[in-house]
Amino acid sequence: MEHLLHRAIRRQDDHLLDLGCGDGTWLLRALEAHGGVTAVGVDISGEGFDHVLSEAARLGLEDRLELHRQDVAEYRSARKADLVLSVGAAYAFGGLLPTLNAAREHLTEDGMLLLGDCFWEREPDAAVRAQQEDGPQKYADLPTTVAQVVADGWTPVYGYTSTIAEWDEYEWCWTGTLARWALDNPEHPDSDRALQMSAAHRTSWLGGYRGFLGFVVLLLRRTPPPASTEVS
Template identity: 45%
Template sequence: MDRQRLSSIAHSHHPIAAPISGVNVNRLLRRADRRPAARILDLGCGQAAWAMQALAHYPDGHADAVDTSHHALEHAAAAAEARGLADRLTLHERDARRYVPDGDYDLVLCIGSTHIFDGVVGTLKAAGRHVNPDGILVLGECFWQAPPTPAALTALDVAPADHTDLAGLVDVVEEAGWTPVHAHVSDAAEWDNYEWSWVGSLTEWALDNPGHPDAADALAVAREHRDGWLRGYRDVLGFVTLVLRRI
């Protein structure tokens, strides 16, 4: 099954493609420096849920949202139309590493997409180029909430050094010239809601489309993901969303 289509289905009931609730997304965006006519950029936007919610906080703002997934951007376009935001949201189907904007942004979002830029340091460098001198960068990233177990490493297909603990992550951010002015650490309920939604959405799609050639594959992926989470990285992997300004 096409991985981008699979991800789009898995996030159909949780378009905020990270373990964080809508309430806390809004709290984070309120802590960003609000300007009515802000320019917003969402890198690796998925279904552009963050960009659209940011527009609700910036009534005269405009957002650019960038992703390689045609399936996710189709969902984003439909959602923007339904919410009356289509004229303030521009979707770009391209590699975020090659996005060349027209000017700087007041708010740049990169939530759960640091892999695009080969990690946190690369993301801060690349995304930071788009942030104006007084702007805000909102970064969502995983960290080790507890020492990684062999089961967690296997489930995530990572090495221990691929993440640090929360304090180490903040150190990395500050060494790169940024500092948190606010943050939210996702709690167990947010993680559980996200993971059950991911697994459940994919499972429901497979059960509702038993004759589809990808149904068996989708069901197998959902089971594998669920087992990796429940038996591997649950309560081991953490997620933090940092509101950053330049030092």
Template identity: 50%
Template sequence: MNRERISGIAHADHPIKSPLGDDSVSRLLERGLPRGDERVLDLGCGTAEWLLRALASRPHLRAEGVDVSEVALTQARQAASKLGVDDRLVLHHQEAAGFVSAQPFDLVISVGATHAFDGLLPTLAAARRHLAPGGRVLIGESFWDRTPSPEAVEMFGDLHDLATTVDHVVADGWAPVHGHVSTRDELDAYEWACWGSLASWALDHPADPAAVQVLETATAQRSQWLHGYRDSFGFLCLVLRRSPATT
């Protein structure tokens, strides 16, 4: 079973592919979409869950999403059709870093997808190119909540602590107008949901040739979380506007 299929199973019970609860997602969208009639772009949208939620509650919103996974985009199109918002959603099958649009956007989203741009600041640079005057960026990034183990650093790379992460964003010409640090409950709920969904699938499909692989993956990932990064990993979402000197 390929990684994309495994990821789809893992996130079956947690379609927001980040450690955020539904209420947190709603509040972040409220701060990013103060009018309700904005044009929204999600760079690295996956199954477009952020866009679907925004569209479902804002009938005058229009949205576009970009992702390299045709499987995820097909799922997004099906979900949009069921919600009756497909006429206001455009999805692009391509690398987010190479996406070009003739029109700017009022909100640019990139939550848990900064790897597509090789880091936080390059992601903000990409968002800036798509942003309309006065627009906002909703970005989600990992940070070290405590000193990480060598194993955690090997898994997640060169992250910073919370204060340093925000300092870098501000120094890059952005003003945070809202922020959310994922709680312990949100972080744990996400991990339990992912690895529990994989384990359940494997146990429910014992005759499937991939069942052993999927169960082993669930066990290994859960162990990495509990022994490697649970006590040090954090996740931050920021709603940003351009600082006056850089607009």
């Protein structure tokens, strides 16, 4: 993600908006690496905000970072962003195209969008597809996904496709962190539920979408309208 941010941040006074920012860690890293950049993160959870804001204060960056606990689809800002990030949050908008539409409204005229979304590495069986597409969001293969983005008026200027090793690292960390917390806190009322959630997700991943579902991050700019041609 850091090398993508380095490509996406063009000026030292860029303003960043992360729609679905998680705990805000990536914005904090962007601020550390780019003096003068300001950033706003929005996430409906808000989990981890206190820690990241505390870390920002320790580093002297607190005046350049705002984190808002809010539904990203309802968030409105008076200031347009030079870079909008939406990585793994398309479900919150109802799918890929609604995410692109939302990002467009937040961007400056020459702004860039860092978009991350899933796609099918290979055609899944019906059960795996139903499990992963149980809401409004549907996935396609990578060429079709990129074609949909282009047809919506965007030009990819860079992209990165996660490897299966990176997927595995993410999933083991996700399920392992939850399981570790449950085992370390057996008296907590949510301990059993957390352990069950970890096991259910691990089974869904290893016995279901592993090797089928991929993830791509695209760096996008608006496609200019075609130049008008005069007929003599």
